[in-house]
Amino acid sequence: MILSEALGSFRSVLDGLERVLITTHVNPDGDAVGSVLALRGILRSLGKQAEIVLDDEIPVKYRFLIDDPVYRVDDREFLDMVTDGGFEMAVYVDASEPERAGAVSQHLDEWMVDGAPVANIDHHISNTGFGDIVIVDGERASAAELVLDLSQFLGIELTPPVANQLFAAVLTDTGRFQFSNTSPESLQAAGSLVAAGAVPSLVTERIYFQRPAAFYQLLGSIFSDLEMHYDGRLCVMTMSIDQARQFFPTESVDTEGIVDFTVQIDGTDLGAFVRQMETGVYRVSLRSRGDVDVRAIAEAFGGGGHAKAAGCRIEGKVDEVKERVVAEIGRHLG
Numbered sequence: 100m101i102l103s104e105a106l107g108s109f110r111s112v113l114d115g116l117e118r119v120l121i122t123t124h125v126n127p128d129g130d131a132v133g134s135v136l137a138l139r140g141i142l143r144s145l146g147k148q149a150e151i152v153l154d155d156e157i158p159v160k161y162r163f164l165i166d167d168p169v170y171r172v173d174d175r176e177f178l179d180m181v182t183d184g185g186f187e188m189a190v191y192v193d194a195s196e197p198e199r200a201g202a203v204s205q206h207l208d209e210w211m212v213d214g215a216p217v218a219n220i221d222h223h224i225s226n227t228g229f230g231d232i233v234i235v236d237g238e239r240a241s242a243a244e245l246v247l248d249l250s251q252f253l254g255i256e257l258t259p260p261v262a263n264q265l266f267a268a269v270l271t272d273t274g275r276f277q278f279s280n281t282s283p284e285s286l287q288a289a290g291s292l293v294a295a296g297a298v299p300s301l302v303t304e305r306i307y308f309q310r311p312a313a314f315y316q317l318l319g320s321i322f323s324d325l326e327m328h329y330d331g332r333l334c335v336m337t338m339s340i341d342q343a344r345q346f347f348p349t350e351s352v353d354t355e356g357i358v359d360f361t362v363q364i365d366g367t368d369l370g371a372f373v374r375q376m377e378t379g380v381y382r383v384s385l386r387s388r389g390d391v392d393v394r395a396i397a398e399a400f401g402g403g404g405h406a407k408a409a410g411c412r413i414e415g416k417v418d419e420v421k422e423r424v425v426a427e428i429g430r431h432l433g
């Protein structure tokens with residue numbers, strides 16, 4: 100299905116219903132958060148009852164974007180809403196497969212009316228093409244650009260809060276317009292969002308420049324333990340639970356962006372950030388700045404993502420996990 104056809108079918112399906120459920124992937128990033136919030140605002144401006152339900156909390160640094168409650172799967176208010184009548188359409192945003200939404204996907208059937216259509220708005224090349232309405236373009240830098248396309252297609256005039264939400268999404272998924280995925284479309288999207296009232300200095304300030312000092316102390320500890328492999332072509336950084344607790348005794352740490360430092364070192368083609376989640380469980384974030392496709396590496400461990408940014412979950416002891424990742428990367432280095 101080409102994009103304009105998909106947008107058309109989204110519009111005609113939407114015309115006949117009222118209640119729309121919106122979700123995104125676990126561990127939501129800026130694109131996920133900004134895109135679901137903006138989509139909710141856009142659908143509400145069409146008079147729809149649109150709600151967001153997520154498996155995870157929204158990270159602190161994105162909370163300034165929230166303009167109305169966002170629900171978790173066990174929120175009473177949300178479950179009461181479901182008993183009033185099921186949702187008539189589900190929209191997944193920035194999720195390459197339904198399972199990426201975690202517990203939301205497991206409960207979805209309970210919350211939807213029978214036969215409710217599923218829409219899939221995403222920009223992962225690895226997107227499985229699930230759903231009845233597939234608005235997927237693997238060439239786009241952010242899911243938000245597709246949400247913006249949809250709003251333009253639907254003829255909606257964006258409000259400044261929605262413009263800020265979409266701007267935050269494009270900003271974060273392009274690494275502040277610095278990653279190689281930054282395209283004319285990303286910059287055009289940014290331009291029209293600023294014209295619609297987005298404030299780049301405010302969004303940047305809130306997301307990037309309000310980290311606690313402890314974050315930089317933790318970063319120092321991670322940096323001092325970094326490892327280089329393959330003649331400096333690969334940098335591996337790790338963070339254990341104990342290490343995180345040393346600097347953040349009571350809260351969980353927002354590690355988004357740490358992996359990007361691995362490919363800011365002269366000579367590196369690839370970087371990995373290995374984060375301990377619980378005893379024997381690690382999340383691995385991968386980045387490439389050359390020709391190596393890190394999605395293929397993540398897929399070897401059951402994960403996925405994009406050519407230049409991907410991730411997976413690996414179980415084992417830290418040294419084994421690192422060894423397996425380094426060995427798999429070695430197989431892909433030319």
Ligand code: 5GP
Pocket residue numbers: 124195358383384385401402403404405408409410411412
């Ligand atoms: P990050 O390293 O920032 O967590 O993720 C980078 C990219 O890989 C994102 O586009 C994210 O959606 C994708 N990704 C990360 N972990 C996984 C995973 O376990 N499975 C899949 N399919 N994609 C992942």
Ligand code: MN
Pocket residue numbers: 130131193222240241242272
């Ligand atoms: Mn994204």
